[in-house]
Amino acid sequence: MRKWLVISYNLPTEPSRIRVAAWRGLRKQGAVNIQKSMWVLPFSEENYSALSLLSQELETNNGETIIMESVFIEEKYEQRVISIYNKARSLEYEEIIDKCNDFFIEIEDETNNENLTFAEAEENEEELNKLLSWFNKINARDIFGAPLRAETEEALEKCKKIFEEFSNKVFAKEII
Template sequence: MGGTAQLLRSETLVGEGDIVQLFNAARDEEYAEIVDRGNDFLDEVERETKAEKFTYAELEEIDEDLSKLKGWLAKVRARDTLDAAGYGPAVDALARCEAVFEEFTSRVYDANPDH
């Protein structure tokens, strides 16, 4: 395997603030979508709780959904080199999701004491 690499350095003469704003706006859109999907996650767990669907299969499905949200947040954060403002709300949204997941997990174990 071969290849070459080049490292370039640039300096912005005019419009640096505009560029930062564009980058942050793109990340903020992604963070906002994570918040929206987090709300969808919370709605789903609420529906399953109301239906008393406290099964291990449902728990696994919800766990996978939460893992996807966490992975998505990590990927966006890795691209967020300029610290967009949407990061905090996305972290808060996932914290709510984790808390609800923990509560649902407890309910599953309570409903299935033999496992």
């Protein structure tokens, strides 16, 4: 049976930045919210370390935290949480796919406007690298294989190909 980490916390209403920091830290780690102020992560030493650091930060700011190691009594409960986990990853993958579509439009516009400069190539390469880095972060926390992973990988491969074609056009124009 799979082990899980559960963190529950109570925080003062002010300052709100502490609540936001907790939410961001948990989301960044890949945790999913299953009840008010109750978050779940698959058990790993890395996840435990991250939750411990977050717990210390929250308690330093007048919060109360509890971290538990847990197992689900029935498979259906675990599957429900895995479903929530996959949905969270799919939403993140959807954002990347949307940004890939923006990238395709940007490259198409630059090509149609014959804005084939090194500066444009550099800017688009930076955007591609951001997309790839973002994917790597999400993919690292996608341990259950969310359904949109493959589609996201395909979109990123298309981004790489389109960027390569754009770079070749820029190179050809700059050399002539």
